[in-house]
Amino acid sequence: MSRTVLVVDDHAGFRARAQLLLEAEGYEVVGEAADGKTALAEAARLRPEVVLVDVQLPDLDGFDVASRITGDGDAPAVVLTSSRDWSDSAELIVRSGARGFVPKDQLSGATLEELFR
Amino acid sequence: MKSLRLALIGIGIAGLAGGAISLAIAASSDHAEDVQIGAVVFTPLIGWSFIGTGLFAWWRRPENRIGALMTAVGFVWFLASLITSDVPGLFAIGGLFSALPYALLLHMLVAFPTGRLETRWQRILVGVGYFDTTVMQVLGVLFLDTTDPDVCTSCPGNPILISDQVVASGIAYGLQALIGIFGLSGIGILLVRRWRSASSAIRSALTPVLLVGVLTAFLLGLSLIGDIAGFPDGTGEDVIDILGAAAMASVPFAFLIGLLHSRLSRATAVSELVARLGEADRRQGMRDALAEALGDPSLSLAYWVPEQGRYVDAAGHAVELPARDGSTACTPVEHEGRPVAMICHDASLDTEPELIGAVGAAASLALENERLNVELRARVEELRASRARIVQAADEERRRLERDLHDGAQQRLVSLALNLRLASSKLDKDPAAAKALLEETTAELGEATSELRELARGLHPAVLSDRGLRPALEALAGRAPVPVELGEPPAERLPPAVESASYFVVAEALTNVARYAEATHAEVSVTRANGQVEVEVSDDGIGGADPAAGSGLRGLADRVAALDGRLEVISPEGEGTVVRAVIPCG
Numbered sequence: 001m002s003r004t005v006l007v008v009d010d011h012a013g014f015r016a017r018a019q020l021l022l023e024a025e026g027y028e029v030v031g032e033a034a035d036g037k038t039a040l041a042e043a044a045r046l047r048p049e050v051v052l053v054d055v056q057l058p059d060l061d062g063f064d065v066a067s068r069i070t071g072d073g074d075a076p077a078v079v080l081t082s083s084r085d086w087s088d089s090a091e092l093i094v095r096s097g098a099r100g101f102v103p104k105d106q107l108s109g110a111t112l113e114e115l116f117r
Numbered sequence: 118m119k120s121l122r123l124a125l126i127g128i129g130i131a132g133l134a135g136g137a138i139s140l141a142i143a144a145s146s147d148h149a150e151d152v153q154i155g156a157v158v159f160t161p162l163i164g165w166s167f168i169g170t171g172l173f174a175w176w177r178r179p180e181n182r183i184g185a186l187m188t189a190v191g192f193v194w195f196l197a198s199l200i201t202s203d204v205p206g207l208f209a210i211g212g213l214f215s216a217l218p219y220a221l222l223l224h225m226l227v228a229f230p231t232g233r234l235e236t237r238w239q240r241i242l243v244g245v246g247y248f249d250t251t252v253m254q255v256l257g258v259l260f261l262d263t264t265d266p267d268v269c270t271s272c273p274g275n276p277i278l279i280s281d282q283v284v285a286s287g288i289a290y291g292l293q294a295l296i297g298i299f300g301l302s303g304i305g306i307l308l309v310r311r312w313r314s315a316s317s318a319i320r321s322a323l324t325p326v327l328l329v330g331v332l333t334a335f336l337l338g339l340s341l342i343g344d345i346a347g348f349p350d351g352t353g354e355d356v357i358d359i360l361g362a363a364a365m366a367s368v369p370f371a372f373l374i375g376l377l378h379s380r381l382s383r384a385t386a387v388s389e390l391v392a393r394l395g396e397a398d399r400r401q402g403m404r405d406a407l408a409e410a411l412g413d414p415s416l417s418l419a420y421w422v423p424e425q426g427r428y429v430d431a432a433g434h435a436v437e438l439p440a441r442d443g444s445t446a447c448t449p450v451e452h453e454g455r456p457v458a459m460i461c462h463d464a465s466l467d468t469e470p471e472l473i474g475a476v477g478a479a480a481s482l483a484l485e486n487e488r489l490n491v492e493l494r495a496r497v498e499e500l501r502a503s504r505a506r507i508v509q510a511a512d513e514e515r516r517r518l519e520r521d522l523h524d525g526a527q528q529r530l531v532s533l534a535l536n537l538r539l540a541s542s543k544l545d546k547d548p549a550a551a552k553a554l555l556e557e558t559t560a561e562l563g564e565a566t567s568e569l570r571e572l573a574r575g576l577h578p579a580v581l582s583d584r585g586l587r588p589a590l591e592a593l594a595g596r597a598p599v600p601v602e603l604g605e606p607p608a609e610r611l612p613p614a615v616e617s618a619s620y621f622v623v624a625e626a627l628t629n630v631a632r633y634a635e636a637t638h639a640e641v642s643v644t645r646a647n648g649q650v651e652v653e654v655s656d657d658g659i660g661g662a663d664p665a666a667g668s669g670l671r672g673l674a675d676r677v678a679a680l681d682g683r684l685e686v687i688s689p690e691g692e693g694t695v696v697r698a699v700i701p702c703g
Contacts, residue, residue, distance in 0.1 A: 017535040024542045050567070083531045084523060105534035 003116075006046060006076070007032045007069060008039040008065065009054040018052065025109025036060030038045060043069050048076050050112065053098075055082040063096040070097030079115060121179055125172050132168035135195040136161040146201040148271040151291050159362040160198045167191030177397035177637040182232030186225040187369055193217045205273040212258050212275075216250035216293075219337060222368060223304055226330040228505060230322055230375065238307060245300045253293035260286035279486035294341040301338045307333060322375045329371035336361035375660060386410040386472065387479045394483045404431065404479075410476050413466055419447075419459045420484075422489040425499070428459060431487075433494030450477040452485040503675045510672045521572055529565035533558055578620065586616050589642060593624055597639065598631045599656075604642030611650065615702050618676050619643055619652045622684070625669050626654035626696040634694060635656025649682075651703045672697070 005027050012034070012065050019029040031046045033039040036059045043051050051069060055062035066078040077099040080086065086093065086101050093101050100115040158574045168191030176183025197218055200211025224243045227234065262281040263272040263330045308327050315323055340357050390410040394403075408416040419428035419436050430436045439445040439461055447461040448470070460477055477484075491647040574577075581589035587606045594601035610616070623641055630639050636658030643652050664670040664686040674684040682700035 013532060014535075017532060017539065021535055021539050021542075024539065083527045104531040107535060108538055 002028055003050055003112075004028050004030045004046070004048040006030060006039070006042055006051045008034075008051060008057070009063075009081075010034050010058050011054075011055075014039050014054070014104065014117040021072055021107060022109055022112070027109055027112070028082045034058075035066045036062075040068055042074060050099075051076050052102075052107075052112075053078055053080055054104075055080055055084065055086060063092060063098070066096040066098040074094075077116070079112060122176065125176050128453055129168065129172050129267055132165065132172075132188070132191055132195075135192060136168075137197040138166045138199075139164065139195045142207070143198065143201040145203070147203050148201070148273075159366055159569070160201075161192070163362065163366045164191045164194040164198070166369045167194060170373045173373065181230075183225060183229060183372065186221060186228065186232070190218050190221045190225065190369075193221060201665050202643060203273055205276045208263070209258070209276050209481060212263075213255060217247075217256045217345060219297075220246035220250040221366070222330075223280045223301075224325065225372070226334070227304060227307065229326050229330075229372065233702065236263075238303070242300055242303045242307065245296065246304075249293055249296045249300060253289060253296065257286055257289040258292060260289065290338075295339045298338055301334050301341075305334060307475045321432070324375075325371040329368050333361065333364040333368055336364055386412075387475050390476055390479055394480060403483065407460060407476060407480060411460075411466060411473065413463045415445075415463055417461045418484075419454045419461060420488045421458060422488075422492050422495045423667060424492070425495060429495045429498075431491060431494075433491055433493075433496075433498040448473045448477060450481050450484055452481040457481060457488050458484045492524040503678055506671065506675050507679070510668070510675070513668075518572070518576075525568040525572065527563055529568065533561055533565065554697060577617070578614050581616060581620050585610050586619060586643060589616075589620050590643065590688045593620075593627060594641060597627045599636055600638050601627065602638070604640070604644070606643040607645045607650070611645070614680055615650055615700050618673075618682070618698070618700055619650060620678055621676065622652045622673055622696065622698045623654055626694075629662065629669070629694075629696075630654070630658065633662065634660075636693070645702060648701060648703055650700045652698045652700070654697075655693060655694060657693045659690075660688045660692045660694050661690045662686055662694045 005022055007018050007022075007029055009015050009018070009032075015032045015034075019032070027050075029043050030048050033042045036057045037049065039041055039053065039057075051065075053062040053065050057065070060068075062080045062082070067079060069075055069078050078097065080093060080096075080098045080101045080102075081104050083104045085103060087103070089101075102115070104110050143160060157219060167187050171184050171187025171189075173184070174181070174187060178184060194213055196214040197211055197216075199207045200213060200215055202208045220243075224234075227239050227243055234243060258275065259277060259279045260282040261275060262278055262283070263275040264267050265281070265283070271565055289430050293349055307330060310324055312320065312327050336357060340361055343357065345480065387410070390406055393406040393409070404416065404418050407418065408414055408443045417430075419430060419438060419441075422429050425435075428436050429439060438447055444464055445461055446464045446466070447459045448459045449456060450460060460473060462473065466473060536554050536558040540551040540558070543551040543554065578592070587608065588613060590603055592605045611619070621665065623643075627639065627641075630636050634656045636656035639656040641654050645651075662670075664674065664684075670684070670686060677684045677698045677700060680700050682698055684696070684698045685698050687693065688694040
């Protein structure tokens with residue numbers, strides 16, 4: 001149950017809170033990144049099981065990051081998150097190869113876990 | 118005008134006398150058959166026809182030099198005819214002047230119909246003509262012994278003979294003829310080009326002049342070639358001389374026809390235009406009618422819109438007048454002393470300012486009517502543009518709001534939610550950490566609330582709708598970073614749209630004062646008088662504000678214009694800025 005996570009968001013505050021929250025529920029945050037390119041490099045280096053990506057990043061957007069990371073077979077699962085509501089855009093999320101979308105204010109170990117059932 | 122007529126009558130009498138004297142001298146001459154000035158019988162006829170038609174042209178178009186040139190050709194022709202005199206002095210004067218009429222004639226041809234030499238080549242070629250017929254002529258005469266039987270059988274002696282150098286004289290005359298042939302060829306090319314590039318209206322006036330002119334120049338050239346190379350037999354030269362003289366005699370009549378034709382075509386153009394204007398449908402009809410009247414398919418019209426201070430096309434779109442680059446020229450049309458429109462036409466029509474003037478005058482009433490239509494279209498066009506800008510501004514405003522909400526309140530609420538969840542997960546194991554998280558969360562909640570409040574006030578200040586302009590302006594002044602002196606705004610409530618516009622004018626102006634003006638102090642006044650509200654914000658800053666540069670002032674101008682008001686920004690460099698809005702308020 002102790003999944004490894006890479007947190008990608010340009011707000012340091014959110015990265016810190018997400019780490020506290022996820023680790024309180026048994027996840028292991030192995031790294032973080034503030035933009036899309038760093039995220040791709042860190043995902044390749046750290047090989048986490050889950051990459052939690054904010055949709056809005058300074059360079060690439062979360063959908064691009066998802067489609068690049070999920071290219072090969074044993075790639076990590078990408079979970080998109082945002083304070084905007086993307087739940088209407090299911091097709092966009094599926095096309096990007098992401099596992100799913102979690103609104104930022106509903107982020108918790110439990111909501112993440114639902115996507116892996 | 119009267120003195121001109123008297124002067125012309127005087128010149129005419131002198132011309133008649135000159136011709137009579139020339140005729141008398143030729144009739145009593147011992148050597149008239151020997152001199153090379155064409156057939157004697159043509160001499161007074163040619164002189165008189167030049168002087169007569171020249172004076173007529175001079176009288177009808179005094180500003181045009183062609184008339185004076187034609188008259189001059191006649192008189193010089195009479196001077197040249199003195200060569201038939203048996204008196205040596207007069208004989209020599211005739212000899213010196215005998216070539217000059219041709220230079221004047223060519224000058225006239227090149228300068229027709231304006232009387233001006235426009236291009237460098239025109240001036241050079243005409244200059245060469247004068248050089249060839251004066252300096253070269255004098256050189257030839259200085260060395261010609263006219264008593265030499267090979268030159269002339271019964272001529273008087275040459276009083277300015279330096280020495281009898283047949284060879285030198287021959288070289289001078291040969292050189293003169295050679296220069297003449299080259300000059301004539303150049304002028305021929307020039308004239309053909311002119312004819313080809315002329316507009317159809319001008320072409321019809323040019324045709325008779327150029328036909329006869331080129332024919333005369335050609336015959337003159339042939340006779341010069343004959344002088345150098347010699348004709349195969351003696352008769353050829355006589356025939357060409359007689360033909361040349363006949364062509365020369367017909368030149369002034371060709372000029373007269375040309376001048377009359379342009380006058381006739383002007384009358385026709387104007388009357389056809391007036392007829393067409395009655396039936397012309399609007400918009401392009403006006404342009405087409407003028408284009409046809411002036412024979413210029415490239416013609417375009419620009420109407421003056423005083424309200425916008427610029428020219429617009431028939432559809433009401435703003436247009437730049439074409440630069441005066443030599444290919445296009447614009448002539449203004451006025452109606453009752455006010456500018457109505459610009460007729461932009463081919464520059465070649467500049468040679469007929471009277472034609473354009475007459476056509477413009479004939480069309481001025483119709484143009485004024487059309488201008489009013491166009492002004493209306495321009496206003497509609499401006500309305501359309503401002504409506505588009507308002508929609509665009511609304512779009513931008515919504516985007517900005519979404520961004521502000523997302524970056525501000527939404528982010529804070531997200532972190533609030535996460536903090537609360539974190540706190541609740543720690544409540545059992547680590548109550549102290551949970552308490553700290555809750556305190557942090559409470560502080561963040563306060564910030565979120567104040568950001569939302571700020572945003573809501575930016576949308577529309579509640580104090581304005583609830584309590585009116587004065588307290589709203591007091592609040593604005595209180596928040597400004599520089600001291601703001603607020604005049605006494607109207608105590609009564611104004612229509613909501615007027616209150617809003619006034620408020621936002623002051624808000625935007627004070628924002629600009631804070632951002633750009635480097636001011637130490639600002640004044641705000643809102644006054645209501647004569648059915649309108651005047652809002653004025655002035656500062657003592659650096660000035661130089663450009664209302665076209667930012668979207669803020671532009672949007673304000675649209676907002677004020679939507680209420681039939683107007684916004685002006687007076688901001689000279691270094692002298693502070695005044696933003697003033699005047700809004701009707703019945």
